[in-house]
Amino acid sequence: MKFTFKSTVAACALIASSGASWADCGIESGSVRILSNDFEALHAVADAAATCASATVEVTANATEEHKNLQVPALTSNPATYTVAVVASNSILPLLNDDLIRPLDDYVAKWGGQLQENQLIRIDGKIMAIAFMANAQHLFYRKDILEANGIAVPTTYAEMMAAAQKLHDAGVMDTPIASSYMPGWNLAAEFVNSYLSTGNEFFVPGTAELAINNADGLAVLETMKAMTGYMYSDWATYDANSQKPVWEAGEIALAINWGSRAGAFIGDESSAPDIAAQTALAAAPAMSEGGLPSAALWWDGFTIAKNISDEDAEASFRAMMVGVSPEMMAKHADAAVWLIKGYEPTPAAVGVIADVDQGARPYPMVPYMGLLHTALGDNLIEYLQGKESAEQAMADITAAYNAAATEAGYLK
């Protein structure tokens, strides 16, 4: 992927330098080196930024799923290997913690005219990143099956499980629900989603002390375990990728998956067009009647490295302004839920927008959240498999988190 993508960018750069009809970004000189995750929307952004390449401006991009592991070492070196790091709500934190990215206030004032206020990620008053898209998990459901069985679109987990039970009893499907319950990052994300729905906090405010061992936390665990009863017996191996073929095989009717994948589920290029046509999106179910959706809101944005020359930083910011321009969005409206000015929601964005409208909370941007996420990912599974009690699972999570947070210096 990395190589094909690099060559695409190189090809773009070649076309640009040969004087075809590409935007003149007005950059005099500099080097723009982009590091990002590997999915369609980010390719669109990097491709658009690459149109700024000229005889004096070099634009390269590395789109890789390993970006999180590369970014800290790559930006620590001086000069940094990459000038632009495309990050999300969680992956900006290691860069902030290690002081590896520069404030963007001056750049925004000079060249950021196209930006909207809500795109600016401010930490302690300084703009540290520019967000350009939002993402969240939400409900995917089969319109035809729900209608045929007289089931309303579920808004809570209880309703979702009742619907699954009804489908099961009617002999329509054995296990109608799918969610990403693979231990590790995916499973932890589901816990975080549901816990956010309770409105409770993960940590004692102002400290790194864990606060999930309460009635709400236990309720989330119970709900998650109940959900597994309506999932295929291999649920512990499901991540966001493995849901799609099962969905297209028509074996599930209710799924929790990412907004960024909705386009592929409902689009024309789906390998099961009949099912894609009957796939609809709604807000993630709430933990209780009238509660918030069980979804963490995520943003994706870009940051500019600190350890680079001011010339490169300026070139990078201006190239990225072309990368996240309304013109780029016009060409790739379906690729994401854009935060860019003039965005009109597409059918694939319905789910994320429903989450936002119903007040879903953002993924917590505290520096020790990653440690909790890991502890959750490692310690929920035994409870869900029925090998230990919910209280024991909570104790294990707390022990794992405390050990990690102590080593990382957040707890004494």
Add this chain to the structure above:
Amino acid sequence: MPHKTFLAFIWPSLLAMILFIAIPIFSVAYQSLFIQHEQVLVTTETCSPFGCKKQVTVDAAEMRRLREEQPMGRYNGLGTYTNSSHLAFDDINEIFRTSQNFGEIRDKIMNLPFYKALIFTLSYTFIVTPLVIVFGFIVAVVVNSLPSLFKGPVIFFSLLPMIVTPLVGALVLYWMIDSRGIIGAALQALFGDPNLSLKASPTLTWVTLFAYGVWHSSPFAFVVFYAGLQTVPADTLESAMVDGANRWERIRFVTLPYLMPLVTFIALMQLMDNFRVFEPIIGFSAAASATSLSYLIYSDLRASDSPLFGSAAATSLLTIIGVIILLMPVLRRNWREFNRKS
């Protein structure tokens, strides 16, 4: 050989060993004694597309100063080794103090992450290693008795599991045992149980991993034994035949004793290899039911947004100590034989 000549021969490899083995191990050991600086936390206002909030952030400038003063971090002694993610001394004390009977103690200790991983690692090592030796030997004997016309192709196919990259091999099998895959579906039909899933049950996952381990490593044992079989003296075999030994007795009393040093060699290699079992756990997405020591290291380094180097270093050293303990009996045996010969 004069010491000087010996040194002249050995120094390049000695240098390489110091550079690529001793120094890295020493640096890992040193790293494991340190943890990160205490983070200087400040509460500031953080604004994102979803609104502004008072939130805790790290004072990056202050942390940079601390790190420049002491780049290694805070000295923690053996604290990382004894914390609840590793040897968990405090937790074990607590378990002994509060538990009623042996079963409860065992269950609670098995629930601690390090011991959970250790148990799987040891089970894998001690189940897969002997099976690999046995299967490798059987295949070698069978291939050796084939007509030479078939030998080439059969050897090639027997080696395939070893030629396939471990992770790829694991993934191929993983899809085959899926309930929609050929093995998974066949098993469901065989047992008449449509809900049978090799991936769902922890016990079956362990069995799958063991089976994969044997499948993957047997060719190695086969190759070594097959080479060894070519050197078994024909005279001894013939005289055994004259004495009226049947095929089994010839293998039992001539071939096996002759190949014993090879068994030691394979056991040594396999104990080391299997103790650091890792790829199949990733390939089979088996972390729900089985974790190994190597998996813990991977998880420390990769799962979190910022890696826990001290924790990973401590687990690495504990793994090295584990390998040394495992190899002790085999090495001692070798040492005694060496002394006897000289």
